[in-house]
Amino acid sequence: MNASPTASPTAATDAIQVRGVGKRFPGVIANHDVDITIRSGTVHALIGENGAGKSTLMKILYGVQKPDDGTLVVGGEEVSFGSPTDAIAHGIGMVFQHFMLADNLTVLENVVLGAEKIHGIGDAARRRIVEISTAYGFDLDPDELVEDLGVGERQRVEILKVLYRGAKIIILDEPTAVLVPQEVDALFGNLRELKAEGHTILFISHKLDEVLAIADDITVMRRGTTVGEAHPGEVTKRELAELMVGSELPTPEKTASTVTDEVQLEIEGLTLTDAFGRDLLSGIDLTIHKGEVLGIAGVEGNGQAELVETVMGMRKPTAGVIRVGGEDISDWDTRERREAGIGYIPEDRHRHGLLLDAPLWENRILGFQSREPASNGFLINRSGAREDTQRIVEEYDVRTPGIDTNSRALSGGNQQKLIVGREMSGNPVLVLAAHPTRGVDVGAQAAIWGHIKKAREEGLAVLLISADLDELIGLSDRIEVILRGRLVGEFDPQTVTPQDLGSAMTGGADEPADDQTQEDRA
């Protein structure tokens, strides 16, 4: 593999300097006063919570967005990128979190797209791709359709794209979010190799362990700006986490158990198979009692979303029984389940929880089309819906000019409070809460935790799914770990540590990653 000669690591050169960069969107300040210095030939990690402004900054670096203020200096030269083409010309390449690949095109076509001038689109390009692929052990066939590739392979296509363009600086946006641990190790191997050859890597993440393992320098972002820098080895995870979320790190405070003996939700042998015959869920057994919060821990994409959607009746299970309050609801549709008192706080509130271009009071009706106070089953009760929306706005502290405002205009936290308020109305018996505090500000997070705890005291059963282990441990009465569609272990939140959970979630350290045949449990 050819090392790039120009970017040989001299400590004195900085690959990128970001000086006082700011970016505003209508109603939001995405970035302000961002300062970062990235040394050449290093792996530089940029960390921060969701919504801290990392993505916007990254788009600015790659020329997708133009900054409103501040300057960018790349390789000692002040630059202003009008489009990604300019960034590419300055040797910057980007691997997006959501892969930027056209499924219906081949690996070759995806790689050469936009860079046809280098080696054309024919055999010369093919040779070059095979060359890079072999050099890094990427194992990619240039003529295969991308849609036939797995996640790890797609990511390698993305990296190949960047290398093909001769990028010296590679930006990776949350590259590990979609990978299993073994793939993460392989990726880190690749990154170290790239670094050794003089590439500079900007690694964006919110996973502190990974950052500490791979980075040379760390920059922390919070609320749209850079709030600190650190070096691994001189900083603890806790310190980093506190930098990320502010001076105090809120965790839900434990209150006395309210768990009763009465079973509210009972799931037996729930299995869900996809169109290809693969099990997304296999043989899930679980129970939740009245007044109990059951937390589900797992790396994203291990069946959590499918579990919730199956219980909601949005997916049809292949096998298994679901009982709520002793009644078999397996054959009920989503509306009947909602009428039976199942509330749903969806993972993706924009897709599943709101009508973005409808006013708040109409959003109050969503999910209650057949129920008081929004409807009498046939007619919509406008005044009832409006009154109750007003109640939610007040009780749940939804910051809005009024209930006639479109929900799109609200901030993420306020949208979420509206949803929580709605789903907690009408005396629910069971609430499925998927990542209830994702992407919301700290204030709203605390408020939502409070509401969940209060509802639990009143005898509600809660199925809580979260990627935030502290949240899970703080809120849950019991934690189940899900791995590849199976429940693989139960933990007591009183005694468990995030490390124990993390280990269970990944199925232990030395297990092969192949999911198809895997039977063993942690």
Next chain:
Amino acid sequence: MTAVRRVLGALVAPLVAVVAAMAITSIVIMASGSSPGDFWEVILEPPADRTMVNIVNQTSMIFLSALAAAIGFRMNLFNIGVEGQYQVASYAAAVTVGAAFVPGLLNVVLGLVVAMVAGAAWAGIAGLLKVTRGVSEVISTIMLNAIAVTLVGYLLNTYGIRAGNSLRTTEIPESSQLAGFTPFLDRDGSIWTLSILAVVAGIGFSFLLNRTSFGFDLRATGASETAAVASGVKVNRMVIISMMMSGAIAGLIWMPAFFGAAHTYGSTFQFQLGFTGIAVALLGRNRPLGIVFGALLFAFLNEQSNRLTLLTDISQNVVQITQGVIVLAVVVAYEVVRRRQQAAEQNAVKRQLDAAKPSDDKAVTA
């Protein structure tokens, strides 16, 4: 405040569109060497009595057609097939009423029911194909339009009665003909009785969409299918039902003219109403009130332009350009206004909240 802004926004777009269409029409007329002044003089002259009657009649049919399209559009279902649906339905009704199975007014009711059922069934094919086989309703309704034309043509050729140069169905009995209401002199014609269908359908549509939970389901599905599913809407069922409702209303489109004047399906059948309806639905933003104005505007332009050939050297077809440009301009204007409003509303929310709460948003902690 936001309500006022919304109303203004809703008015700005069509106004801009009409002005743009007027400007482009004038330019086109000028380019072809005629005088735009002549054109506007003829078009904007107060309509004659006879024209007024025609405008009312045409408005009612265009309105029904637009309503049929709008029902689908409100749930993001592009029923391009109104044209075919009302052809099939009109033919079916004409044959049934012509056969006079039942007497008098009962026959009228039967005809309307048959028209609605036939329209619904024809539209239902597209709904069924979408739900069971995932076929895009845009493509299937386009295909069904063409099939409808040939099918009705075949049936008319095979079973029709020859009258002069053309074929037609059996004329309906006199007891089933509805003369209508004559506001001026007899020679100025009458407003067809069944124009009232437009009023009934418009009110029914409005009530259904805005007041019933079914209507909410329908609108929710249009606004966000995923959110609707999560709220318990059975989208497949909704697709079939709304497609069939759209077809049923489409079935009524030509009924005022059929019972009021034509009395038979033949050379007097008015084609193209289905496509006009789609345009008017877009113009009126799929809201009954907007559609009323849109239908009136289109009917007005059509009828007023009839005199162009007589009084000027300008082709009356120029109003088709006007109409097309209005539709295109109005959808562009709506899109621009929508984006502006979104941004403005977000800003407004932020400003208001900043004013209400000067401190950092950490104020609420556990």
Next chain:
Amino acid sequence: MSTLTATPAPPTSQRAGQNYWMWLLVGLGVLVAVSAVRVITGAHEIDTPGSLRAALIATCPILMAALGGLWSERAGVVNIGLEGQMILGTWGAAYFTYYYGPWVGILGAALLGAIGGALHALATVTFGVDHIVSGVAINIIGLGASKFLAEAYFANLQGGGVRQLTGLDSPPSVTIPGLSDGAVALADQRWFVISDVASVVAAFTTRVNLMTVLCFALVGVSAYVLWKTSFGLRLRSCGENPQAAESLGVNVLLYKWVAVTTSGAMAGIGGGFLALVASSGFVTGQTNGRGYIGLAAMIFGNWRPSGILTGSLMFGYTDSLRLRSTGAIHALLLLVAIGLIAFAVWKLVKTRQTVQAIVFAVAGGLFLLWFLATDAVPREFAGMTPYLATLLVLAFASQRLRMPKADGQVYRKGSAG
């Protein structure tokens, strides 16, 4: 390294040239079947040189509309305004041919169609209007504009009227001397298979209009440009994943503009063909829904040039036959029956899909019964063929259809990442 989501390769992954022999075999089978049907039924009209020539002429407008659809949809813009753009093309061809001759006329047709395409691009690409909505409006404008322009510009011309302009020059036709006569003579012998082949040769060598050649050539040119050049790769990437394309420095909006404008030009040429070759002049409303048939042919052809060619030929053939011979249409029933039954056998033997095989066999049987029980098929039914065929393909083979992934989605600049 094993991956978490090792997608099992779907059974459709038979790519590359291994299908070549199969298609050759299918082609031969069709030839033999057609010939057999012709001999059995005595309906020689199904493939006389004259019928096939008419079919070629009927194919071209559909083909151009379908090609227009291909350009636009490959860049991710659904263009149901093809009909309107085609109508504009008929007027453009007539106007420019009248003053400057047929070759400039073709350019004029392309120009007028391109204007319709540009209007669609302005609405959908620049302003982000829904593609269907804009297409509907374009069709209204196209129809109205052609009527208005005809009345304004043709009424006082020689051969003109408010609705027409006749007596236009066609582009020249060519006959390949030796080959044509021999083939025609051979075709007249009505021999099994040999005459059928001769008919095909005759149709392609006798009085072939150069505009027909141009249309077929444009299929090849489009296929080359879209699949073998970097311009084409970029254009297609806009239809598959515009965000990815933009992230790689492709100017998505520009490519969409170019594609949609080209699309309109292609449809316009199709309209021009109607005015210059398929009939003896311009008449308003001449397209008569061919833009929609083109759309159907494009879907039928699975958004691929070869499929589009097949679909257009099929639709053009049925369209032309309808006007020539009712007996031949009746004979086609037998051909369809044979085709369906052959397909059923293939399903059973090759893919072991018993249920589908039975469905196709039963359908074939019904066609056979229809053929045996009647003497004629109403003309109208032949006119329905393209639409019915497309509906059936959509209904029963939609999982094999592959439209561009981002087709019909409104794209806004800056949404990458």
